[in-house]
Amino acid sequence: MPAQNPPVTDPPLRFLGVHKDFQRGKDRVAALNGLDLELAAGKITGLLGPDGAGKTTLLRLAAGLLRPSSGQVLIFGQDITQQSGEHAPAIGYMPQRFGLYEDLSVQENLDLYSKLQGLDPSQAQQRQRELLQLTALGPFGSRRAGALSGGMKQKLGLACALLRTPQLLLLDEPTVGVDPIARRELWNIILGLRQEGTTVLLSTAYFDEAERCDAIVLLHQGNILQQGRPDHFTTPLQGRTFQVQHPSLRRRFLQESLQQRPGVLDARIIAGGVRVLLAKDVQPPKEQEEIWITAPPAFADAFMDLFASVPASPPAEIAASADAADQIPVNTPSRNTAGTDETEIVIQVQDLCKRFGNFTAVQNSSFAIHKGEIFGLLGGNGAGKTTTFRMLCGLLPPSAGSLLVAGVDMRKASSQARARIGYVAQKFALYGNLSVDQNLRFFAAAYGLQGKLREQRLGKARQDFQLHEYGSVNADDLPLGVKQRLALACALLHNPDILFLDEATSGVDPLTRREFWQRINSLAAQGVTVLVTTHFMDEAEYCDQLVLMSLGAILAQGSPSDLRQLAKTPENLEPSMEEAFIHLIDAHERQIRRAS
Amino acid sequence: MNLRRLGGLVQKEFLQIRRDPSAIGIAFFLPLFLLFLFGYGVSLDAHRVPIAVVVDHPTPQTSAFVGELNQSQYFQPLTLPTIHAAQQAVMNRQADGILWLRADFSRQILQGNTASIGILLNGVDANNARIVSGYLQGAWQNWLEQRALGDAAPLIIPVNAKTRIWFNPAVRSRYYLVPGLIAVIMTLIGALLTALVVAREWERGTMEALMASPVTMLEILLGKLIPYFLMGFGGLLLSVALAVWVFGVPLVGSLWLLLFCSSLFLLVALGMGLLISSVARNQFVAGQIAIIVTFLPAFILSGFIFDIQSMPAPIRLLTHIVAARYYVSILQTLFLAGNIWPIILWNSLALFLMALLFLGITLKRSHKRLD
Numbered sequence: 005m006p007a008q009n010p011p012v013t014d015p016p017l018r019f020l021g022v023h024k025d026f027q028r029g030k031d032r033v034a035a036l037n038g039l040d041l042e043l044a045a046g047k048i049t050g051l052l053g054p055d056g057a058g059k060t061t062l063l064r065l066a067a068g069l070l071r072p073s074s075g076q077v078l079i080f081g082q083d084i085t086q087q088s089g090e091h092a093p094a095i096g097y098m099p100q101r102f103g104l105y106e107d108l109s110v111q112e113n114l115d116l117y118s119k120l121q122g123l124d125p126s127q128a129q130q131r132q133r134e135l136l137q138l139t140a141l142g143p144f145g146s147r148r149a150g151a152l153s154g155g156m157k158q159k160l161g162l163a164c165a166l167l168r169t170p171q172l173l174l175l176d177e178p179t180v181g182v183d184p185i186a187r188r189e190l191w192n193i194i195l196g197l198r199q200e201g202t203t204v205l206l207s208t209a210y211f212d213e214a215e216r217c218d219a220i221v222l223l224h225q226g227n228i229l230q231q232g233r234p235d236h237f238t239t240p241l242q243g244r245t246f247q248v249q250h251p252s253l254r255r256r257f258l259q260e261s262l263q264q265r266p267g268v269l270d271a272r273i274i275a276g277g278v279r280v281l282l283a284k285d286v287q288p289p290k291e292q293e294e295i296w297i298t299a300p301p302a303f304a305d306a307f308m309d310l311f312a313s314v315p316a317s318p319p320a321e322i323a324a325s326a327d328a329a330d331q332i333p334v335n336t337p338s339r340n341t342a343g344t345d346e347t348e349i350v351i352q353v354q355d356l357c358k359r360f361g362n363f364t365a366v367q368n369s370s371f372a373i374h375k376g377e378i379f380g381l382l383g384g385n386g387a388g389k390t391t392t393f394r395m396l397c398g399l400l401p402p403s404a405g406s407l408l409v410a411g412v413d414m415r416k417a418s419s420q421a422r423a424r425i426g427y428v429a430q431k432f433a434l435y436g437n438l439s440v441d442q443n444l445r446f447f448a449a450a451y452g453l454q455g456k457l458r459e460q461r462l463g464k465a466r467q468d469f470q471l472h473e474y475g476s477v478n479a480d481d482l483p484l485g486v487k488q489r490l491a492l493a494c495a496l497l498h499n500p501d502i503l504f505l506d507e508a509t510s511g512v513d514p515l516t517r518r519e520f521w522q523r524i525n526s527l528a529a530q531g532v533t534v535l536v537t538t539h540f541m542d543e544a545e546y547c548d549q550l551v552l553m554s555l556g557a558i559l560a561q562g563s564p565s566d567l568r569q570l571a572k573t574p575e576n577l578e579p580s581m582e583e584a585f586i587h588l589i590d591a592h593e594r595q596i597r598r599a600s
Numbered sequence: 601m602n603l604r605r606l607g608g609l610v611q612k613e614f615l616q617i618r619r620d621p622s623a624i625g626i627a628f629f630l631p632l633f634l635l636f637l638f639g640y641g642v643s644l645d646a647h648r649v650p651i652a653v654v655v656d657h658p659t660p661q662t663s664a665f666v667g668e669l670n671q672s673q674y675f676q677p678l679t680l681p682t683i684h685a686a687q688q689a690v691m692n693r694q695a696d697g698i699l700w701l702r703a704d705f706s707r708q709i710l711q712g713n714t715a716s717i718g719i720l721l722n723g724v725d726a727n728n729a730r731i732v733s734g735y736l737q738g739a740w741q742n743w744l745e746q747r748a749l750g751d752a753a754p755l756i757i758p759v760n761a762k763t764r765i766w767f768n769p770a771v772r773s774r775y776y777l778v779p780g781l782i783a784v785i786m787t788l789i790g791a792l793l794t795a796l797v798v799a800r801e802w803e804r805g806t807m808e809a810l811m812a813s814p815v816t817m818l819e820i821l822l823g824k825l826i827p828y829f830l831m832g833f834g835g836l837l838l839s840v841a842l843a844v845w846v847f848g849v850p851l852v853g854s855l856w857l858l859l860f861c862s863s864l865f866l867l868v869a870l871g872m873g874l875l876i877s878s879v880a881r882n883q884f885v886a887g888q889i890a891i892i893v894t895f896l897p898a899f900i901l902s903g904f905i906f907d908i909q910s911m912p913a914p915i916r917l918l919t920h921i922v923a924a925r926y927y928v929s930i931l932q933t934l935f936l937a938g939n940i941w942p943i944i945l946w947n948s949l950a951l952f953l954m955a956l957l958f959l960g961i962t963l964k965r966s967h968k969r970l971d
Binding site for chain 2 (some may be wrong): 115
């Protein structure tokens with residue numbers, strides 16, 4: 005059922021000088037500052053920007069959930085403040101948390117929203133059938149929404165928003181916290197909708213998603229920094245982006261070295277080496293043995309270029325990344341062998357199993373992690389990553405197998421090993437109503453630090469993580485990036501040998517993620533072993549070793565390039581990490597299904 | 601207003617209640633637990649009070665008096681040889697009081713003088729002590745009267761009070777506790793449960809999705825009001841049935857009138873619940889507020905357990921804003937005294953006004969917006 009196209013004259017969504025501010029404590033905080041925006045009909049528009057740029061506010065204003073403080077929001081030429089809910093034109097809106105009733109089954113959720121959208125029963129039945137087919141949720145009709153995987157919830161949320169065949173679809177971070185396979189499926193649905201003439205506005209933290217949009221709106225501090233087609237962002241960067249390789253140096257060290265050179269705006273690890281973005285009119289600061297190849301610019305480069313040149317963003321963030329880089333000892337090529345001690349094994353896992361009743365969450369996992377390595381656990385939702393992680397931290401006893409962490413058997417003396425572990429949980433586990441200083445002091449006390457040593461460590465943490473100016477701010481009121489710094493600072497107070505990071509970058513914007521990885525790199529260079537789980541495949545490239553899990557079993561392990569090699573097919577000679585992930589997991593799950 | 605949308609919301613609410621163990625707990629098990637606790641367990645009457653009896657000089661007169669106590673359902677006499685032993689028993693909480701018949705008890709009586717008995721009570725539980733003291737005096741007077749009858753000698757008591765207890769002749773506390781408890785149960789379902797389920801919609805982000813659909817705010821409110829009104833009504837019928845058939849509380853007044861007044865109170869409770877949830881958007885805060893401003897007052901300030909007249913003036917004044925006060929008064933009247941119109945009309949009017957007030961404010965405060 006194609007959406008009826010409205011008259012061409014009125015754009016689906018239009019913002020005219022929209023201001024929106026919120027009361028926060030005693031102050032009024034501006035979320036949007038006189039924003040003007042016009043969406044093109046039948047196109048997909050991506051909304052990007054750092055945390056707190058005003059993405060969610062913009063979407064909620066468009067959905068009519070907020071009223072502008074001043075200015076006008078027009079939907080198909082109609083002022084949103086002047087229409088009652090009854091006669092609102094067909095807008096579909098999926099909030100960040102999908103808006104599903106977890107106690108209700110898939111079918112019951114669809115029935116409820118069909119009624120709420122005012123579909124008559126026969127129409128509803130027809131539409132539901134279409135949507136169940138589209139989302140491949142048909143076989144799960146009677147399953148409760150709460151028991152669905154993250155990706156399936158997302159698809160159900162989308163189906164509920166699509167019931168009335170909206171002409172304008174608003175999606176708030178539809179792919180956050182979803183594994184690459186679910187992300188690909190969701191995008192196929194969105195692209196299908198465009199063919200039917202639906203206008204889509206979505207916010208995202210993924211640059212590759214931005215490139216799939218017809219238009220990109222880049223928000224910063226409540227205003228549009230730049231907008232246009234993706235190539236509008238990338239063309240000006242022609243000739244400024246390079247792929248750099250080095251025959252012997254590890255990519256991580258190469259990246260660190262490049263990051264510090266003058267004229268380099270950004271350096272990040274990608275499949276083929278290190279990607280470098282240079283400032284305008286700068287000659288490549290090439291060094292011996294390095295191979296510089298010109299690469300086509302991507303949206304990620306444009307994003308970094310724009311934000312590297314925006315001085316208005318909190319200066320601490322930029323200073324932080326610079327400082328982090330400064331702390332790294334002067335880079336010498338010898339570090340590719342001496343920097344990490346390849347011989348010392350810090351974590352040794354043999355035939356690890358975990359069963360919950362009849363359900364096997366992890367089966368026969370074996371791997372070894374060396375000192376100073378960054379080790380990544382990858383896998384879709386429910387692959388067993390978190391369970392493995394908890395066993396490694398001593399939070400869950402394994403059902404079978406052996407587990408040596410820092411030379412200690414976790415089954416016997418986990419508390420002894422725990423003193424050498426730092427842990428950053430997904431939600432950061434900070435005390436929201438304690439200040440930054442109080443949080444630091446609490447964790448210092450929890451690790452048993454006292455007297456001079458404590459003051460010294462606290463001082464160092466404040467220094468290293470730029471927390472001085474936030475000392476008396478409550479953790480809840482911190483910007484997400486600072487919160488993440490604080491969480492990391494707390495986890496490192498006792499100088500642990502091993503650092504566990506559980507989805508620590510989920511929901512964090514690209515700038516903060518980049519800064520975060522710089523810190524992790526420098527920690528690893530200092531000999532700290534780092535274990536990460538992540539949904540972001542570009543982050544997997546930062547790891548030295550990877551383990552790919554699916555349905556509780558290890559599918560593949562090795563370096564990022566080993567994993568990419570495994571996914572090589574005649575059609576795709578250079579698969580990206582994301583493609584490799586999808587390929588390997590798809591193949592494994594097909595095999596399992598055939599076997600059962 | 602669209603009936604299909606409203607129907608969808610009501611149906612959804614019932615599905616959720618059925619699948620959510622905590623809702624069933626609050627709506628059914630907690631009321632049942634409270635009813636059985638107050639019906640069987642809690643009693644404000646003194647029964648089989650252990651009392652130490654010390655008779656210095658046993659005679660036929662003293663054993664007649666002790667025999668009188670033995671037969672009473674209120675006492676459980678424990679005969680001890682000396683006053684010291686009795687004091688020890690009170691200390692050890694084996695006895696709640698001491699009845700001391702001194703050595704000259706029989707002599708005084710035989711001489712025709714007024715004999716005195718010594719009563720010593722443990723005042724830690726003040727309420728109980730007062731009740732036991734009254735009972736003992738009653739038993740003493742009873743005995744005196746019977747003696748006077750037996751001797752055919754005139755008993756001279758200047759004023760003879762004839763006590764008759766109306767409406768609850770057996771003076772069973774259960775008879776007024778169980779009806780009063782209905783007010784607490786309805787508050788539980790109407791205010792606490794409702795506030796929690798609305799706050800949950802905010803917490804889980806489903807309210808945002810609801811608001812982005814064409815549903816109107818009135819439909820959202822009615823979508824909560826109707827299911828929890830029906831739940832509350834179910835709770836009411838269950839409580840009345842248990843009160844009458846299990847606990848034997850008489851229902852003197854009209855059942856229809858009871859149901860009508862209860863509906864009024866239920867609307868007040870729902871109004872409070874919805875109003876709380878429009879202020880508190882997370883379950884923890886909503887639950888705390890609901891307990892402090894609705895549930896506890898319904899327990900303490902409604903006259904359900906504690907007599908309002910004996911409260912200090914400022915607190916007495918405060919009870920006027922507690923809706924449960926009016927309802928408890930209606931409940932106790934309808935169950936025990938009958939259709940006493942002035943009481944029922946005035947209290948119903950108060951409930952009606954409060955329902956209007958709370959539901960009105962809620963409707964006015966609720967916008968289909970997040971800010």
